[in-house]
Amino acid sequence: MTEFPGPHPHIAALEPYVPGEQPHGDGWVKMNTNxxxxxxxxxxxxxxxxEAADSIRxxxxxxxxxLRETLAEHHGVEPSRILVGNGSDExxxxxxxAFVGQGRRVAIVRPTYTLFEVLAGMFAANxxxxxxxxxxxxxxxxxxxxxxxxxxxxxxxxxxGSVFPDGDLDxxxxxxxxxxxxxxxxxxxxxxxxxxxHADRPNVVxxxxxxxxxxxxxLRVGYGIAVAGVITDLHxxxxxxxxxxxSQAAALAALEASGYYRERCDQIMKxxxxxxxxxxxxxxxxxxxxxxxxxxxxxxAEIIFRELKGQKILxxxxxxxxxxxxxxxxxxxxKENQVLVNALKSMDLNGY
Amino acid sequence: MTEFPGPHPHIAALEPYVPGEQPHGDGWVKMNTNxxxxxxxxxxxxxxxxEAADSIRxxxxxxxxxLRETLAEHHGVEPSRILVGNGSDExxxxxxxAFVGQGRRVAIVRPTYTLFEVLAGMFAANxxxxxxxxxxxxxxxxxxxxxxxxxxxxxxxxxxGSVFPDGDLDxxxxxxxxxxxxxxxxxxxxxxxxxxxHADRPNVVxxxxxxxxxxxxxLRVGYGIAVAGVITDLHxxxxxxxxxxxSQAAALAALEASGYYRERCDQIMKxxxxxxxxxxxxxxxxxxxxxxxxxxxxxxAEIIFRELKGQKILxxxxxxxxxxxxxxxxxxxxKENQVLVNALKSMDLNGY
Numbered sequence: 001m002t003e004f005p006g007p008h009p010h011i012a013a014l015e016p017y018v019p020g021e022q023p024h025g026d027g028w029v030k031m032n033t034n035x036x037x038x039x040x041x042x043x044x045x046x047x048x049x050x051e052a053a054d055s056i057r058x059x060x061x062x063x064x065x066x067l068r069e070t071l072a073e074h075h076g077v078e079p080s081r082i083l084v085g086n087g088s089d090e091x092x093x094x095x096x097x098a099f100v101g102q103g104r105r106v107a108i109v110r111p112t113y114t115l116f117e118v119l120a121g122m123f124a125a126n127x128x129x130x131x132x133x134x135x136x137x138x139x140x141x142x143x144x145x146x147x148x149x150x151x152x153x154x155x156x157x158x159x160x161g162s163v164f165p166d167g168d169l170d171x172x173x174x175x176x177x178x179x180x181x182x183x184x185x186x187x188x189x190x191x192x193x194x195x196x197x198h199a200d201r202p203n204v205v206x207x208x209x210x211x212x213x214x215x216x217x218x219l220r221v222g223y224g225i226a227v228a229g230v231i232t233d234l235h236x237x238x239x240x241x242x243x244x245x246x247s248q249a250a251a252l253a254a255l256e257a258s259g260y261y262r263e264r265c266d267q268i269m270k271x272x273x274x275x276x277x278x279x280x281x282x283x284x285x286x287x288x289x290x291x292x293x294x295x296x297x298x299x300x301a302e303i304i305f306r307e308l309k310g311q312k313i314l315x316x317x318x319x320x321x322x323x324x325x326x327x328x329x330x331x332x333x334x335k336e337n338q339v340l341v342n343a344l345k346s347m348d349l350n351g352y
Numbered sequence: 353m354t355e356f357p358g359p360h361p362h363i364a365a366l367e368p369y370v371p372g373e374q375p376h377g378d379g380w381v382k383m384n385t386n387x388x389x390x391x392x393x394x395x396x397x398x399x400x401x402x403e404a405a406d407s408i409r410x411x412x413x414x415x416x417x418x419l420r421e422t423l424a425e426h427h428g429v430e431p432s433r434i435l436v437g438n439g440s441d442e443x444x445x446x447x448x449x450a451f452v453g454q455g456r457r458v459a460i461v462r463p464t465y466t467l468f469e470v471l472a473g474m475f476a477a478n479x480x481x482x483x484x485x486x487x488x489x490x491x492x493x494x495x496x497x498x499x500x501x502x503x504x505x506x507x508x509x510x511x512x513g514s515v516f517p518d519g520d521l522d523x524x525x526x527x528x529x530x531x532x533x534x535x536x537x538x539x540x541x542x543x544x545x546x547x548x549x550h551a552d553r554p555n556v557v558x559x560x561x562x563x564x565x566x567x568x569x570x571l572r573v574g575y576g577i578a579v580a581g582v583i584t585d586l587h588x589x590x591x592x593x594x595x596x597x598x599s600q601a602a603a604l605a606a607l608e609a610s611g612y613y614r615e616r617c618d619q620i621m622k623x624x625x626x627x628x629x630x631x632x633x634x635x636x637x638x639x640x641x642x643x644x645x646x647x648x649x650x651x652x653a654e655i656i657f658r659e660l661k662g663q664k665i666l667x668x669x670x671x672x673x674x675x676x677x678x679x680x681x682x683x684x685x686x687k688e689n690q691v692l693v694n695a696l697k698s699m700d701l702n703g704y
Contacts, residue, residue, distance in 0.1 A: 005501045005502070007585040007588075008451075008454075011449070011585060016587060016588045016590075019414055020411075022411055022413060030410070033411055035409050035411065036409045037409075040406070040408055040409065045404045046404075048400070048401075048404035048598065049400075049401050049404045051400065051570075052397045052398075052400035054391050054392070056400070056567070056569075056571055057387050057389075057390075057568070057569055057570060058382070058387055058569060058570050059371070059372075059385055059569045059570060060569075060572070061374060062374070086438050086572075086591065086594065087591065089591045089592060089593070090591055093591060097363070097474075098359045099358070099360075101360055102454070104357060122449075122588070149357045177357075211411070215408070215409035217408075217409055217411045217412075218403075218409060218410050218411060218598075219408055219597065220438075220594075220595075220596040233363060233364065235368060236359075236363055236364075236366040236368045236474070237366070237474050239438065239439065239442055240371045240467070241371065241441070241569075242572075244438075244570060244571045244572040244596065244598075244599055245570035246400065246570075246599075247596055250408070
């Protein structure tokens with residue numbers, strides 16, 4: 001493709017991450033990329049408008065001081081233990097860059113967030129897949145048998161939204177190896193936040209995002225929490241001004257409106273229970289997921305995905321082993337959920 | 353610092369890039385980080401305000417379609433030849449990641465943008481410094497004598513704002529090796545854009561930013577232009593949603609107001625000539641720089657820097673060989689430039 005000298009072989013061989021479709025045009029019911037279905041808090045809208053000012057010509061605070069201080073208070077940790085990123089994907093990339101990379105072994109469960117495999121390729125790390133049992137009830141025993149340097153585990157874990165018993169997690173953390181717990185969906189979980197249980201473990205890194213439970217996917221803000229030494233190492237490889245002014249201000253305003261967002265998350269959890277019932281009644285086998293989506297299995301999953309898309313209802317279909325018999329459905333607002341259920345009801349689900 | 357497994361040695365050894373100071377509080381005359389001294393175009397402010405809407409909960413366009421199309425038209429290249437980044441620093445990082453990295457040799461002139469050395473360290477590349485002659489009139493001959501894989505060269509080159517003869521640049525490009533020309537300050541130059549001369553060379557990558565001549569430092573937008581194959585390789589290692597919605601919209605609006613920004617850049621170039629005269633009259637030796645800053649040498653440079661800071665006027669001082677006898681001054685609006693000149697006049701510059 002290129003010469004002079006051309007990309008590194010491990011880069012040239014890379015299959016990029018494929019994000020969910022962002023359709024153009026109006027009229028779509030978008031239940032494919034786990035976005036927040038409710039409007040932003042008034043304070044967030046106001047904060048963005050306030051940034052439309054002379055100050056945009058000035059570089060942002062390179063270390064997000066105010067946002068970090070507020071996050072620190074929110075989570076009960078020191079500000080020096082927090083690093084803010086251009087989405088939590090940036091934090092995850094930096095973790096691979098600094099701590100995983102060439103020649104090191106990174107363990108992931110399968111299925112999981114598909115970005116991890118891309119990041120491993122990007123930094124020439126050796127990836128180790130540990131297959132989850134069909135219902136994802138426990139962490140795979142192989143994870144405890146084999147040698148690896150770091151383990152990336154989302155909790156809840158997509159695309160099923162699984163959580164695992166505290167005992168399994170304690171055992172993983174107890175290995176003393178580097179454990180990255182991605183809590184992108186934690187705010188939708190009925191289970192306790194692992195951050196509360198393991199906050200002070202020097203080998204554990206927690207990543208979080210404003211994209212899901214704070215509805216700021218369009219603005220790209222995420223963060224990591226770890227011991228200060230890990231944060232210091234990540235700062236070394238951070239783009240100098242990685243989080244822009246507007247996003248810093250909006251995230252701060254979102255945190256200040258956390259009561260509003262908590263209520264909406266509670267509503268999403270309630271809608272999740274309702275939607276799970278409705279889907280079950282329609283013949284789907286629904287995993288008891290703890291995120292803002294449900295994985296619903298059906299023998300005709302791929303056809304259902306396409307037929308819904310024909311009706312401008314987007315859900316996510318994964319053409320990969322163990323997932324081909326299901327669709328991942330983002331929980332919408334009550335109205336969107338009803339549109340989906342009505343569309344499914346109007347299909348002859350067993351008669352294709 | 354950390355174990356389990358701890359950062360890679362080349363990361364642990366890294367001295368992070370030190371950005372110019374962003375002072376807190378009001379009343380500062382900020383001439384230290386080469387920001388744009390004029391207000392944003394009305395359309396830019398309006399574009400940001402328009403994004404304060406329901407759509408912020410939706411992920412941004414991952415490949416900045418509209419912005420790329422408009423940039424493509426602006427530069428007369430195909431959209432597939434453009435990659436937009438979270439600042440041009442992100443593009444530069446991606447270039448190091450994909451094309452330079454471990455075991456490869458990267459050539460830079462010295463002095464230059466100090467980020468290159470940090471990026472080389474970040475990706476374990478071998479950096480090769482080529483000292484510029486005192487007045488930076490020509491590219492160093494050593495650059496043509498030695499072997500390297502890629503060369504990063506800003507044009508104009510900070511912190512003096514130097515440009516080099518076309519013949520030198522032709523010779524560099526003619527090596528066929530990978531040449532990255534960072535045009536962050538091109539819009540302030542009286543010399544022709546190297547993009548016009550070398551746009552179709554498969555070994556040349558051009559980087560640009562909205563931070564300087566479009567006054568969007570606070571929003572983080574930059575881009576790279578290269579042959580489509582290079583852009584494809586960079587996409588493989590791009591964070592999925594690297595440019596947020598507001599920044600995409602603001603950059604697009606800035607491009608649409610390019611007449612406004614061109615006029616302000618012309619004013620900055622005019623002010624640069626005036627300021628150079630004023631500084632020369634005050635006893636400084638001023639390099640004929642082509643950027644939105646001037647490097648002004650004076651035996652008392654460090655003291656002048658500190659004394660100005662005491663008056664809440666920030667300029668940049670580099671405590672490094674070849675630069676200790678000067679300060680880098682961002683061209684402000686006419687009023688700020690006058691404040692600086694008055695402050696300097698009130699000092700007894702020779703009488704310390």
